[in-house]
Amino acid sequence: MIQKPRGTRDFLPDEMEYRRTKEAVMRQAAKNWGYREICTPTFEHQELYTLRSGPGIVKEMYTFQDKGGRELALRPEGTAAVLRMFVNEAKVLSRPIRWCYLSDCYRYERPQKGRYRQFWQFGAELIGADTPEGDAEVILLADDILRSAGVTYDLHIGHLAPMRHILRDLAEDLRREVMAHLDKKNYEGLAAALAACGRADLEEPLTALLAARTPAEAFSICGDVPERERIERMVQILDSQGLAYTLNFGIVRGLDYYTGMVFEGFAENLGAENQIIGGGAYRLAKLFGGEDVGSCGFGIGFDRVMVSLGDAPPAEDAVVAVVHTPESRDYAFSVARAFRDAGIRTELNLLDRGFGGQMKHAGKTAAYAVVAGVREAESGTVTLKELSTGAQKECPVDEAVDGVISGWR
Protein backbone atom coordinates (compact mmCIF):
# COMPACT_ATOMS: atom_id res chain seq x y z
CA MET A 1 0.00 0.00 0.00
CA ILE A 2 1.24 3.44 -0.85
CA GLN A 3 0.95 6.04 1.86
CA LYS A 4 0.18 9.65 1.15
CA PRO A 5 3.18 11.95 1.49
CA ARG A 6 3.93 13.28 4.92
CA GLY A 7 1.99 16.38 5.87
CA THR A 8 -0.74 15.86 3.26
CA ARG A 9 -4.36 14.91 3.86
CA ASP A 10 -7.22 13.14 2.12
CA PHE A 11 -10.70 14.56 2.46
CA LEU A 12 -13.79 12.36 2.46
CA PRO A 13 -17.05 13.74 1.08
CA ASP A 14 -18.53 14.92 4.40
CA GLU A 15 -15.46 16.97 5.22
CA MET A 16 -14.98 18.15 1.65
CA GLU A 17 -18.54 19.43 1.46
CA TYR A 18 -18.04 21.26 4.75
CA ARG A 19 -14.87 22.86 3.43
CA ARG A 20 -16.61 23.90 0.22
CA THR A 21 -19.42 25.45 2.24
CA LYS A 22 -16.96 27.54 4.23
CA GLU A 23 -15.00 28.46 1.11
CA ALA A 24 -18.18 29.72 -0.47
CA VAL A 25 -18.99 31.86 2.57
CA MET A 26 -15.54 33.41 2.57
CA ARG A 27 -15.55 34.05 -1.17
CA GLN A 28 -18.94 35.68 -0.94
CA ALA A 29 -17.82 37.95 1.89
CA ALA A 30 -14.80 39.05 -0.15
CA LYS A 31 -16.96 39.55 -3.21
CA ASN A 32 -19.30 41.78 -1.26
CA TRP A 33 -16.37 44.11 -0.64
CA GLY A 34 -15.45 44.10 -4.32
CA TYR A 35 -12.57 41.68 -4.02
CA ARG A 36 -12.73 39.45 -7.10
CA GLU A 37 -11.11 36.08 -7.23
CA ILE A 38 -7.96 35.41 -9.19
CA CYS A 39 -5.75 32.38 -9.71
CA THR A 40 -1.99 32.23 -10.17
CA PRO A 41 0.20 29.23 -11.05
CA THR A 42 0.84 26.56 -8.47
CA PHE A 43 4.55 26.82 -9.26
CA GLU A 44 6.66 29.84 -10.02
CA HIS A 45 10.30 30.61 -10.64
CA GLN A 46 12.15 30.06 -7.40
CA GLU A 47 13.53 33.56 -7.74
CA LEU A 48 10.11 35.08 -7.04
CA TYR A 49 10.28 33.76 -3.50
CA THR A 50 13.97 34.19 -2.84
CA LEU A 51 13.69 37.81 -4.00
CA ARG A 52 11.04 38.40 -1.44
CA SER A 53 12.25 36.30 1.46
CA GLY A 54 15.95 35.70 0.90
CA PRO A 55 17.89 32.62 -0.27
CA GLY A 56 17.48 30.89 3.09
CA ILE A 57 13.85 30.25 2.23
CA VAL A 58 14.78 27.56 -0.29
CA LYS A 59 15.18 24.92 2.40
CA GLU A 60 11.59 25.57 3.50
CA MET A 61 10.14 25.20 0.00
CA TYR A 62 9.33 22.41 -2.39
CA THR A 63 11.73 23.22 -5.20
CA PHE A 64 12.54 21.35 -8.36
CA GLN A 65 14.16 21.69 -11.73
CA ASP A 66 11.94 21.10 -14.74
CA LYS A 67 13.06 19.32 -17.90
CA GLY A 68 14.16 22.64 -19.37
CA GLY A 69 16.49 23.28 -16.46
CA ARG A 70 14.32 25.99 -14.86
CA GLU A 71 14.56 26.36 -11.10
CA LEU A 72 10.97 26.29 -9.89
CA ALA A 73 9.17 26.18 -6.57
CA LEU A 74 5.67 25.23 -5.46
CA ARG A 75 4.13 28.38 -4.01
CA PRO A 76 4.75 28.68 -0.28
CA GLU A 77 2.29 31.58 0.11
CA GLY A 78 -0.01 33.69 -1.98
CA THR A 79 1.08 37.30 -1.95
CA ALA A 80 4.26 37.16 -4.03
CA ALA A 81 2.57 35.59 -7.02
CA VAL A 82 -0.30 38.06 -6.87
CA LEU A 83 2.08 41.00 -6.96
CA ARG A 84 4.07 39.33 -9.71
CA MET A 85 0.82 39.02 -11.64
CA PHE A 86 0.00 42.65 -10.94
CA VAL A 87 3.36 43.77 -12.32
CA ASN A 88 3.01 41.48 -15.36
CA GLU A 89 -0.55 42.18 -16.34
CA ALA A 90 -2.44 44.78 -14.44
CA LYS A 91 -0.67 48.03 -15.18
CA VAL A 92 -3.61 49.42 -17.07
CA LEU A 93 -6.34 48.40 -14.65
CA SER A 94 -7.92 51.26 -12.76
CA ARG A 95 -6.98 51.40 -9.14
CA PRO A 96 -7.32 50.46 -6.45
CA ILE A 97 -7.19 46.81 -7.40
CA ARG A 98 -9.08 44.43 -5.11
CA TRP A 99 -8.27 40.76 -5.54
CA CYS A 100 -8.76 37.64 -3.48
CA TYR A 101 -7.69 34.03 -3.88
CA LEU A 102 -7.84 30.62 -2.28
CA SER A 103 -4.64 28.80 -3.10
CA ASP A 104 -3.07 25.52 -2.15
CA CYS A 105 0.39 26.27 -0.77
CA TYR A 106 3.34 24.03 0.01
CA ARG A 107 6.05 24.25 2.62
CA TYR A 108 8.63 21.71 3.65
CA GLU A 109 8.12 21.95 7.40
CA ARG A 110 7.56 19.64 10.33
CA PRO A 111 3.82 18.90 10.43
CA GLN A 112 1.90 19.52 13.64
CA LYS A 113 -1.56 20.57 14.67
CA GLY A 114 -2.84 23.09 12.13
CA ARG A 115 0.34 22.87 10.08
CA TYR A 116 0.60 20.73 6.98
CA ARG A 117 2.94 20.51 4.04
CA GLN A 118 0.05 21.14 1.69
CA PHE A 119 -2.35 23.72 3.02
CA TRP A 120 -4.80 26.28 1.76
CA GLN A 121 -4.54 30.01 2.19
CA PHE A 122 -7.37 32.45 1.62
CA GLY A 123 -5.91 35.83 0.85
CA ALA A 124 -6.90 39.27 -0.30
CA GLU A 125 -4.75 42.09 -1.61
CA LEU A 126 -5.59 45.74 -2.01
CA ILE A 127 -3.15 47.30 -4.46
CA GLY A 128 -2.80 51.02 -5.01
CA ALA A 129 -4.75 52.41 -2.06
CA ASP A 130 -1.95 53.46 0.25
CA THR A 131 -4.24 55.25 2.69
CA PRO A 132 -5.56 54.77 6.22
CA GLU A 133 -8.92 54.01 4.64
CA GLY A 134 -7.30 51.22 2.65
CA ASP A 135 -5.61 49.80 5.74
CA ALA A 136 -8.91 49.91 7.61
CA GLU A 137 -10.82 48.28 4.77
CA VAL A 138 -8.43 45.34 4.65
CA ILE A 139 -8.76 44.76 8.37
CA LEU A 140 -12.54 45.07 8.30
CA LEU A 141 -12.69 42.72 5.32
CA ALA A 142 -10.58 40.12 7.11
CA ASP A 143 -12.80 40.35 10.15
CA ASP A 144 -15.94 40.06 8.03
CA ILE A 145 -14.60 36.95 6.30
CA LEU A 146 -13.58 35.21 9.51
CA ARG A 147 -16.80 36.03 11.31
CA SER A 148 -18.87 34.95 8.31
CA ALA A 149 -17.09 31.63 8.44
CA GLY A 150 -18.02 31.34 12.10
CA VAL A 151 -14.55 31.68 13.61
CA THR A 152 -14.02 33.10 17.08
CA TYR A 153 -10.66 34.81 17.32
CA ASP A 154 -8.62 37.61 18.87
CA LEU A 155 -7.49 40.39 16.58
CA HIS A 156 -4.28 42.31 17.20
CA ILE A 157 -3.48 45.39 15.15
CA GLY A 158 -0.30 47.41 15.14
CA HIS A 159 1.96 49.63 13.12
CA LEU A 160 5.69 49.42 12.65
CA ALA A 161 6.38 53.15 12.70
CA PRO A 162 6.55 53.77 16.47
CA MET A 163 8.98 50.93 17.09
CA ARG A 164 11.13 51.80 14.10
CA HIS A 165 11.21 55.37 15.30
CA ILE A 166 12.56 54.32 18.68
CA LEU A 167 15.15 52.12 16.99
CA ARG A 168 16.05 54.64 14.28
CA ASP A 169 19.63 55.18 15.43
CA LEU A 170 20.51 51.51 15.63
CA ALA A 171 22.49 49.77 12.93
CA GLU A 172 20.44 47.64 10.56
CA ASP A 173 21.52 44.23 11.87
CA LEU A 174 21.12 45.28 15.49
CA ARG A 175 17.66 46.64 14.78
CA ARG A 176 16.70 43.29 13.32
CA GLU A 177 18.01 41.48 16.35
CA VAL A 178 16.09 43.71 18.73
CA MET A 179 12.88 43.35 16.74
CA ALA A 180 13.32 39.59 16.64
CA HIS A 181 13.57 39.54 20.43
CA LEU A 182 10.46 41.68 20.71
CA ASP A 183 8.60 39.44 18.29
CA LYS A 184 9.34 36.42 20.46
CA LYS A 185 8.71 38.33 23.69
CA ASN A 186 12.23 37.39 24.75
CA TYR A 187 12.86 40.25 27.17
CA GLU A 188 16.08 38.80 28.60
CA GLY A 189 17.56 38.58 25.13
CA LEU A 190 16.31 42.07 24.39
CA ALA A 191 17.97 43.54 27.49
CA ALA A 192 21.22 41.71 26.74
CA ALA A 193 21.30 42.90 23.14
CA LEU A 194 20.66 46.51 24.12
CA ALA A 195 23.20 46.43 26.92
CA ALA A 196 25.81 44.96 24.60
CA CYS A 197 25.64 47.99 22.33
CA GLY A 198 25.36 50.55 25.08
CA ARG A 199 21.72 51.38 24.42
CA ALA A 200 20.15 50.04 27.59
CA ASP A 201 18.22 53.32 27.66
CA LEU A 202 15.97 51.95 24.90
CA GLU A 203 14.70 49.06 26.95
CA GLU A 204 12.26 51.13 28.97
CA PRO A 205 10.53 52.87 26.03
CA LEU A 206 10.36 49.61 24.11
CA THR A 207 8.65 47.68 26.87
CA ALA A 208 6.36 50.65 27.49
CA LEU A 209 5.47 50.70 23.79
CA LEU A 210 4.49 47.04 23.92
CA ALA A 211 2.08 47.87 26.73
CA ALA A 212 0.52 50.82 24.90
CA ARG A 213 -3.09 50.18 23.96
CA THR A 214 -4.02 53.49 22.33
CA PRO A 215 -2.29 55.62 19.71
CA ALA A 216 -2.00 58.43 22.26
CA GLU A 217 -0.08 56.21 24.65
CA ALA A 218 2.21 55.04 21.88
CA PHE A 219 3.03 58.55 20.69
CA SER A 220 3.67 59.73 24.22
CA ILE A 221 6.41 57.09 24.31
CA CYS A 222 7.96 57.34 20.87
CA GLY A 223 7.22 61.00 20.18
CA ASP A 224 5.73 62.36 17.01
CA VAL A 225 6.21 60.24 13.89
CA PRO A 226 5.23 61.11 10.32
CA GLU A 227 2.73 58.25 10.30
CA ARG A 228 0.89 59.57 13.34
CA GLU A 229 -2.07 61.04 11.52
CA ARG A 230 -2.43 57.96 9.35
CA ILE A 231 -2.50 55.65 12.35
CA GLU A 232 -5.00 57.80 14.17
CA ARG A 233 -7.31 57.96 11.16
CA MET A 234 -7.21 54.22 10.71
CA VAL A 235 -7.99 53.60 14.36
CA GLN A 236 -10.82 56.10 14.17
CA ILE A 237 -12.40 54.22 11.28
CA LEU A 238 -12.03 50.85 12.99
CA ASP A 239 -13.59 52.19 16.18
CA SER A 240 -16.45 53.78 14.24
CA GLN A 241 -17.32 50.33 12.93
CA GLY A 242 -17.32 48.74 16.34
CA LEU A 243 -14.47 46.38 15.54
CA ALA A 244 -13.23 44.30 18.47
CA TYR A 245 -9.42 44.34 18.54
CA THR A 246 -6.36 45.02 20.62
CA LEU A 247 -3.89 47.65 19.59
CA ASN A 248 -0.39 46.24 19.86
CA PHE A 249 2.66 48.15 18.65
CA GLY A 250 4.86 45.17 19.43
CA ILE A 251 3.74 43.21 16.37
CA VAL A 252 6.72 42.70 14.11
CA ARG A 253 5.69 39.95 11.66
CA GLY A 254 8.90 39.08 9.89
CA LEU A 255 11.46 41.74 9.34
CA ASP A 256 11.66 43.85 6.23
CA TYR A 257 8.57 42.84 4.38
CA TYR A 258 5.87 44.94 5.97
CA THR A 259 6.11 48.71 5.83
CA GLY A 260 3.34 50.08 8.03
CA MET A 261 0.16 48.63 9.40
CA VAL A 262 0.41 45.01 10.54
CA PHE A 263 -2.17 42.70 12.07
CA GLU A 264 -2.58 39.17 13.35
CA GLY A 265 -5.41 36.98 14.59
CA PHE A 266 -5.41 34.02 16.95
CA ALA A 267 -8.18 31.45 17.12
CA GLU A 268 -9.36 28.91 19.65
CA ASN A 269 -9.15 25.10 19.40
CA LEU A 270 -5.70 25.29 17.89
CA GLY A 271 -2.45 24.25 19.53
CA ALA A 272 0.86 26.01 19.23
CA GLU A 273 -0.07 27.06 15.69
CA ASN A 274 -3.01 29.22 16.65
CA GLN A 275 -2.38 32.13 14.32
CA ILE A 276 -5.22 32.08 11.86
CA ILE A 277 -4.55 35.26 9.95
CA GLY A 278 -1.68 37.61 9.31
CA GLY A 279 -1.34 40.66 7.16
CA GLY A 280 -0.35 44.23 6.72
CA ALA A 281 0.86 46.94 4.37
CA TYR A 282 3.84 46.28 2.13
CA ARG A 283 5.58 47.42 -1.05
CA LEU A 284 6.50 44.41 -3.16
CA ALA A 285 5.66 45.58 -6.67
CA LYS A 286 8.93 47.44 -7.11
CA LEU A 287 10.91 44.41 -6.03
CA PHE A 288 9.33 42.46 -8.88
CA GLY A 289 10.16 45.08 -11.45
CA GLY A 290 7.07 47.23 -11.29
CA GLU A 291 6.41 50.70 -10.00
CA ASP A 292 6.60 51.34 -6.29
CA VAL A 293 2.93 51.01 -5.47
CA GLY A 294 1.75 50.54 -1.91
CA SER A 295 -0.34 47.46 -1.13
CA CYS A 296 -2.07 45.91 1.79
CA GLY A 297 -3.30 42.37 2.27
CA PHE A 298 -3.60 39.31 4.40
CA GLY A 299 -3.53 35.53 4.35
CA ILE A 300 -5.96 33.38 6.27
CA GLY A 301 -4.92 29.84 7.14
CA PHE A 302 -7.95 28.08 5.72
CA ASP A 303 -7.06 24.74 7.30
CA ARG A 304 -6.74 26.39 10.67
CA VAL A 305 -10.16 27.90 10.18
CA MET A 306 -11.47 24.39 9.64
CA VAL A 307 -9.62 22.99 12.66
CA SER A 308 -10.94 25.81 14.79
CA LEU A 309 -14.51 25.16 13.64
CA GLY A 310 -14.29 21.48 14.58
CA ASP A 311 -15.67 18.35 12.96
CA ALA A 312 -17.81 18.52 9.87
CA PRO A 313 -21.52 18.05 10.47
CA PRO A 314 -22.97 15.15 8.49
CA ALA A 315 -24.48 16.08 5.15
CA GLU A 316 -28.23 16.50 5.15
CA ASP A 317 -29.18 16.67 1.52
CA ALA A 318 -32.18 14.65 0.46
CA VAL A 319 -31.02 11.66 -1.52
CA VAL A 320 -33.22 9.61 -3.74
CA ALA A 321 -32.39 5.99 -4.45
CA VAL A 322 -34.04 4.63 -7.57
CA VAL A 323 -35.00 0.98 -7.22
CA HIS A 324 -35.75 -1.04 -10.32
CA THR A 325 -35.54 -4.41 -12.02
CA PRO A 326 -33.68 -5.36 -15.20
CA GLU A 327 -36.94 -5.16 -17.18
CA SER A 328 -37.58 -1.55 -16.16
CA ARG A 329 -33.98 -0.36 -16.41
CA ASP A 330 -34.51 2.22 -19.16
CA TYR A 331 -37.54 3.64 -17.40
CA ALA A 332 -35.53 3.88 -14.17
CA PHE A 333 -32.85 5.94 -15.92
CA SER A 334 -35.56 8.31 -17.15
CA VAL A 335 -37.06 8.59 -13.69
CA ALA A 336 -33.65 9.32 -12.18
CA ARG A 337 -33.14 12.00 -14.79
CA ALA A 338 -36.39 13.71 -13.82
CA PHE A 339 -35.22 13.94 -10.21
CA ARG A 340 -31.75 15.13 -11.24
CA ASP A 341 -33.19 17.78 -13.50
CA ALA A 342 -34.97 19.10 -10.43
CA GLY A 343 -31.63 19.37 -8.62
CA ILE A 344 -32.13 16.38 -6.35
CA ARG A 345 -29.20 14.13 -5.61
CA THR A 346 -30.30 10.85 -7.10
CA GLU A 347 -28.55 7.51 -7.13
CA LEU A 348 -29.69 4.68 -9.36
CA ASN A 349 -29.03 1.07 -8.50
CA LEU A 350 -26.12 -0.19 -10.61
CA LEU A 351 -25.60 -3.62 -9.12
CA ASP A 352 -27.18 -7.00 -9.62
CA ARG A 353 -29.34 -6.74 -6.53
CA GLY A 354 -32.85 -7.93 -5.91
CA PHE A 355 -35.59 -5.64 -4.67
CA GLY A 356 -34.89 -6.48 -1.08
CA GLY A 357 -31.20 -5.81 -1.47
CA GLN A 358 -31.84 -2.51 -3.20
CA MET A 359 -34.20 -1.37 -0.47
CA LYS A 360 -31.69 -2.40 2.14
CA HIS A 361 -29.02 -0.33 0.48
CA ALA A 362 -31.42 2.59 0.05
CA GLY A 363 -32.21 2.46 3.74
CA LYS A 364 -28.54 3.08 4.52
CA THR A 365 -27.73 5.71 1.94
CA ALA A 366 -30.90 7.61 1.06
CA ALA A 367 -33.82 9.51 2.48
CA TYR A 368 -36.26 8.34 -0.19
CA ALA A 369 -36.62 5.23 -2.27
CA VAL A 370 -38.25 5.65 -5.65
CA VAL A 371 -39.43 2.37 -7.06
CA ALA A 372 -39.43 2.33 -10.86
CA GLY A 373 -40.40 -1.23 -11.65
CA VAL A 374 -42.31 -2.83 -14.47
CA ARG A 375 -45.64 -1.94 -12.93
CA GLU A 376 -44.71 1.72 -12.63
CA ALA A 377 -43.15 1.78 -16.10
CA GLU A 378 -46.41 0.62 -17.63
CA SER A 379 -48.45 3.32 -15.92
CA GLY A 380 -45.82 6.09 -16.05
CA THR A 381 -45.70 6.38 -12.27
CA VAL A 382 -43.27 5.68 -9.48
CA THR A 383 -43.70 4.45 -5.94
CA LEU A 384 -42.23 7.06 -3.62
CA LYS A 385 -41.26 5.82 -0.19
CA GLU A 386 -40.05 7.95 2.67
CA LEU A 387 -37.52 5.70 4.34
CA SER A 388 -37.56 7.33 7.75
CA THR A 389 -41.26 6.65 8.24
CA GLY A 390 -41.99 3.86 5.79
CA ALA A 391 -44.88 5.82 4.28
CA GLN A 392 -45.28 5.31 0.55
CA LYS A 393 -47.55 6.12 -2.34
CA GLU A 394 -47.69 5.49 -6.05
CA CYS A 395 -47.98 8.63 -8.12
CA PRO A 396 -46.84 10.28 -11.37
CA VAL A 397 -43.13 11.12 -11.58
CA ASP A 398 -43.71 14.90 -11.44
CA GLU A 399 -45.70 14.54 -8.27
CA ALA A 400 -42.98 12.39 -6.70
CA VAL A 401 -40.36 15.02 -7.57
CA ASP A 402 -42.51 17.71 -6.00
CA GLY A 403 -43.03 15.51 -2.99
CA VAL A 404 -39.28 15.18 -2.38
CA ILE A 405 -38.71 18.88 -2.95
CA SER A 406 -41.36 19.81 -0.42
CA GLY A 407 -39.99 17.28 2.05
CA TRP A 408 -42.75 14.76 1.39
CA ARG A 409 -45.34 15.79 3.94
Added chain:
RNA sequence: GCCGGGGUAGGGUAGUGGUUAUCCUCAGGGAUUGUGGUUCCCUGGACUCGGGUUCAAAUCUCGGCCCCGGCCCCA
Protein backbone atom coordinates in the same frame (compact mmCIF):
# COMPACT_ATOMS: atom_id res chain seq x y z
C1' G B 1 16.58 20.01 12.06
C1' C B 2 15.51 18.89 17.65
C1' C B 3 12.56 16.70 22.10
C1' G B 4 8.64 13.55 23.89
C1' G B 5 4.27 10.05 23.21
C1' G B 6 2.37 6.64 19.82
C1' G B 7 1.30 2.80 15.41
C1' U B 8 -3.13 -4.44 16.00
C1' A B 9 -8.93 -5.19 9.86
C1' G B 10 -11.93 0.99 6.77
C1' G B 11 -13.02 3.12 12.14
C1' G B 12 -12.65 1.86 17.56
C1' U B 13 -10.24 -1.95 20.53
C1' A B 14 -8.37 -6.80 23.74
C1' G B 15 -3.97 -9.14 23.82
C1' U B 16 3.37 -8.30 29.18
C1' G B 17 7.51 -14.41 24.71
C1' G B 18 3.99 -20.00 23.37
C1' U B 19 -2.77 -23.25 19.40
C1' U B 20 -6.05 -20.83 13.90
C1' A B 21 -4.85 -12.90 17.40
C1' U B 22 -10.31 -10.83 20.87
C1' C B 23 -14.61 -7.97 20.66
C1' C B 24 -17.62 -3.88 18.64
C1' U B 25 -18.49 -1.39 14.30
C1' C B 26 -18.15 -1.57 9.08
C1' A B 27 -18.48 -3.88 4.21
C1' G B 28 -20.42 -8.04 1.01
C1' G B 29 -23.98 -12.09 0.82
C1' G B 30 -28.15 -14.98 2.72
C1' A B 31 -32.81 -16.12 5.73
C1' U B 32 -36.52 -12.50 2.32
C1' U B 33 -37.04 -13.32 -6.52
C1' G B 34 -41.76 -6.03 -5.55
C1' U B 35 -40.26 -3.21 0.05
C1' G B 36 -35.21 -1.56 3.84
C1' G B 37 -34.20 -0.41 9.18
C1' U B 38 -34.83 -5.06 14.15
C1' U B 39 -33.17 -10.20 14.47
C1' C B 40 -30.37 -14.53 13.02
C1' C B 41 -26.61 -16.95 9.87
C1' C B 42 -22.33 -16.92 6.54
C1' U B 43 -18.22 -14.28 4.47
C1' G B 44 -14.29 -10.36 4.12
C1' G B 45 -10.58 -7.56 6.43
C1' A B 46 -5.11 -6.20 10.82
C1' C B 47 -0.14 -7.03 14.17
C1' U B 48 3.67 0.05 10.16
C1' C B 49 8.42 -1.73 7.63
C1' G B 50 13.33 -3.88 8.16
C1' G B 51 17.40 -5.85 11.13
C1' G B 52 18.60 -8.21 15.99
C1' U B 53 17.75 -11.50 20.51
C1' U B 54 15.09 -16.33 21.05
C1' C B 55 13.43 -23.09 20.06
C1' A B 56 9.46 -19.39 19.56
C1' A B 57 8.26 -12.02 18.75
C1' A B 58 2.08 -8.28 17.96
C1' U B 59 4.77 -8.68 22.72
C1' C B 60 11.85 -7.66 24.08
C1' U B 61 15.68 -4.59 21.30
C1' C B 62 17.74 -1.21 17.36
C1' G B 63 16.78 1.62 13.05
C1' G B 64 13.46 3.60 9.09
C1' C B 65 8.49 5.32 7.84
C1' C B 66 4.03 7.56 9.42
C1' C B 67 0.70 9.92 13.17
C1' C B 68 0.07 13.14 17.63
C1' G B 69 1.96 17.11 20.99
C1' G B 70 5.86 20.62 21.63
C1' C B 71 10.63 23.39 20.03
C1' C B 72 12.83 25.88 15.74
C1' C B 73 10.67 28.34 11.73
C1' C B 74 6.37 30.66 10.22
C1' A B 75 7.20 34.50 4.07
